[in-house]
Amino acid sequence: MKSITRQKSLEQIERGLSDWARVFIVGCGTCTTATMTGGLEQVLEMKEQLEKMDKWVSGWTVIPVACDEMTAVSIEEHGRAIADAGCVLAMTCALGVHRLNQYLERPVVPALDTLFIGVEETPGCFREVCGQCGECVLGETAGICPVVTCHKGLVNGPCGGTNRGKCEVDKERDCAWSLIYARLKAQGRLQAMRNYQPPRNHHRMPRPRVTRLV
């Protein structure tokens, strides 16, 4: 499981940094390293890009897991260089941005857009298989989530836009309901597709979502 990110355009990044001349860059050794959006190599490339924008890079680091509490320690180690910078450019996912904001007084500017939580299906190919909606229907859909796999998130079967097993939005993309149908049929459980699914409760756990173990 990885937090999947994509780098913002350099124009967007430059706009985000427009208030500051000096920048400290933070990458992450976990997800953004795996997706090659915030690993060591990308952090060094970003340093070069920022210098082309006439920014002064006071320092950089790749935190092992930017979203966990050890980030506080990494920040402390680089306290001096961070203090020399006007802001921190985060090449982490949004969870890392959140964590950095907890420990830093300096503004944190994201260099990446966080897209989804995905699993690596084949090397380098990440897929969203769960949208963490709080109302799991996987038991009736042969383990394929229609909420995130169907473009429209339909829970009662395919729309009329499905064509030869593909989605109307993109001929290369599989229609979720064709996949669900094929697998249910193979399992001899087509009956599950006939079950009426009521409108989803979008507030099973209202936002902001928090759970406490004790």
Add this chain to the structure above:
Amino acid sequence: MASRFRQALNSSEFVVTSEIAPPKGINLETMTHHVDLLKDRVHGLNVTDHQSSVMRYPSLGGCLLIKERGGEPILQMTCRDRNRLALEADLLFAASRGIQNVLCLTGDAVPVGDHKEAAGVFDLDSVQLLKAIRELEAGRDLGGNTLDGDVEFCAGAIVTPEADPLEPQLIKFEKKVEAGAEFFQTQAIYDLDNFASFMEFARQYPVKILAGIVLLSSAKMAQYMNNNVPGIFVPQALIDELAAAVAAPDAPKGAGLAKGIEIAGRMIREIRENRLCDGVHIMAIGREEVVPDILAAAGMADWQPTGRIV
């Protein structure tokens, strides 16, 4: 009271409906012209709801116009742009203005239209929308609260008899019937043998089926639909027929369209004479003015929709 369209569906008569598309903007001249031209020639007129996800004058507005001109509107309602509160409210508004026929659709995907960055809502799907309509008729909204004043709808949905694979669509058809659909308009059909086998399946259910007739205007259009429109299959013989019509050295301008009108008329005649289903829904897509010509080509030039109850 049952709508005129529902009375027609429940009569012995062959039902004919058509559809009009609202304009981009508030110049209603063309739409009004189409309404006036067609309102007395068909049992009901669909008004599309931001068809192909292209923002237009609203379906409800078009239905009100039909009502004002003395026609029988069928409100197309997609789940793409409104959550359940907005859908229910629009249904109440429709009912209060005598718009009682509703066609429930999922709606095309947002990215195929002209507002590509908009949110696709799909809070309800077409099956849930049908159920919601029956709930409103029972006097309750989806929040479980009592409504002041009774509403009554003639609710329908669509089905794609040429879909591949077909079985998932048939399962959804059954779910729509169970949810309360009383009529179905089909996606365009061109192969009447295939359609007849679909009808064998559909006849098991207590619903009325209107065969979708989409006007072909050229061989190129037919090819395009085969390649790009899900669930539409134009047989090669028809494509050849359209191509031959314009290939003749003395072919007049508009020969392709004339052939398309002839083909549509021929299909309607065959469906009607053999009573393959309960009626047809004619989609002339941008050429609404030729719908009377299609009816004439079907041998229905003097035919009048009445909708007598048997």
